[in-house]
Amino acid sequence: MANDIWSTKIQGILNLDLSREMRFRDDRKDLFLSLLGLAKGMTILDIGCGPGAITRKLSTWLGEKSKIIGIDRDTEFIKYAREKAIRMNLHNISYFEGDALKLPLEDNSVNACISHTVIEHVPNKEFLLEQKRVCKPKGRVSVMYARPDKYISTEPDSLPARSEREEELLDKLSEESDEVDKEYNIGKYWPDPVGLPKLFGELGFNNIQIDAIAIPIVIDDSRNSIAEKVAIVESEKEQLFESIDMAACLKKNRLSDNELTELKKLISERTNQRLKFIEEGKNIWDYTILLLQVVSGMVD
Numbered sequence: 001m002a003n004d005i006w007s008t009k010i011q012g013i014l015n016l017d018l019s020r021e022m023r024f025r026d027d028r029k030d031l032f033l034s035l036l037g038l039a040k041g042m043t044i045l046d047i048g049c050g051p052g053a054i055t056r057k058l059s060t061w062l063g064e065k066s067k068i069i070g071i072d073r074d075t076e077f078i079k080y081a082r083e084k085a086i087r088m089n090l091h092n093i094s095y096f097e098g099d100a101l102k103l104p105l106e107d108n109s110v111n112a113c114i115s116h117t118v119i120e121h122v123p124n125k126e127f128l129l130e131q132k133r134v135c136k137p138k139g140r141v142s143v144m145y146a147r148p149d150k151y152i153s154t155e156p157d158s159l160p161a162r163s164e165r166e167e168e169l170l171d172k173l174s175e176e177s178d179e180v181d182k183e184y185n186i187g188k189y190w191p192d193p194v195g196l197p198k199l200f201g202e203l204g205f206n207n208i209q210i211d212a213i214a215i216p217i218v219i220d221d222s223r224n225s226i227a228e229k230v231a232i233v234e235s236e237k238e239q240l241f242e243s244i245d246m247a248a249c250l251k252k253n254r255l256s257d258n259e260l261t262e263l264k265k266l267i268s269e270r271t272n273q274r275l276k277f278i279e280e281g282k283n284i285w286d287y288t289i290l291l292l293q294v295v296s297g298m299v300d
């Protein structure tokens with residue numbers, strides 16, 4: 001039976017695709033590959049792959065001799081990921097719809113398992129045990145998750161501020177999504193920073209490692225072309241718009257149709273002001289830094 005709960009009620013395709021495209025930028029390739037212990041020729045499983053941004057990066061980074069497998073429970077994500085891989089001529093990826101707690105793979109069949117922002121939504125022990133089962137001896141299981149306590153943002157004076165009305169409507173929107181998250185156990189299993197490496201040990205993993213990657217998203221960074229700067233600003237708007245469209249479909253009635261339209265207008269106005277700074281060549285240094293924690297262990 002088709003399952004589209006995540007893509008229609010929790011996070012849409014654009015939200016995941018655009019944000020991951022920025023996190024897994026090509027200039028972070030060597031960092032990600034070395035921390036996750038990934039190399040050419042490996043068979044790598046990405047669990048809870050969503051619309052597939054990370055699988056496509058790995059496919060490109062590691063080349064034809066490697067095999068990338070993406071698994072997710074959401075039918076729409078898998079459909080989108082398959083179609084996009086075909087469009088991009090990426091022949092070394094395959095996607096399966098399936099449960100992370102009951103992977104549709106044989107024992108000892110992959111060299112490495114990775115997951116990005118998935119562990120917090122599933123019972124941690126069962127999640128890791130299933131990866132241990134499908135991983136070959138000497139394979140590595142790496143779990144990436146964002147530390148909620150380490151999300152840093154600057155708020156320069158020249159940043160176009162959200163009006164009181166926009167804040168009010170955004171608050172209502174997030175109340176609505178909090179309700180949905182609760183209904184579907186989203187974030188119910190957030191790993192304890194001490195408990196997670198301990199759990200790896202208790203489950204029999206070796207060579208347990210903890211790493212962290214700080215990921216800055218900086219519009220004004222001089223390495224970004226004008227088009228890239230515009231793309232970051234536009235992508236933030238697209239992600240918010242997608243959340244608004246999803247809220248409209250949920251029909252919990254916290255926000256009326258008029259309010260949803262009003263919210264989009266306010267966001268567009270603020271986005272246009274931000275784009276104007278780019279057009280004028282003015283840097284205002286509004287940026288965020290996300291801290292991604294990586295816990296990994298090796299299978300005997």
Ligand SMILES: C[S@@+](CC[C@H](N)C(=O)[O-])C[C@H]1O[C@@H](n2cnc3c(N)ncnc32)[C@H](O)[C@@H]1O
Nearest residue numbers: 006016020048049050072073074099100116117
């Ligand atoms: C926050 S999203 C992350 C998606 C992707 N890893 C990324 O970073 O773009 C969490 C993903 O986990 C998937 N997921 C949650 N529970 C799952 C389960 N039990 N089995 C398979 N996928 C699951 C959701 O469908 C969703 O795509």
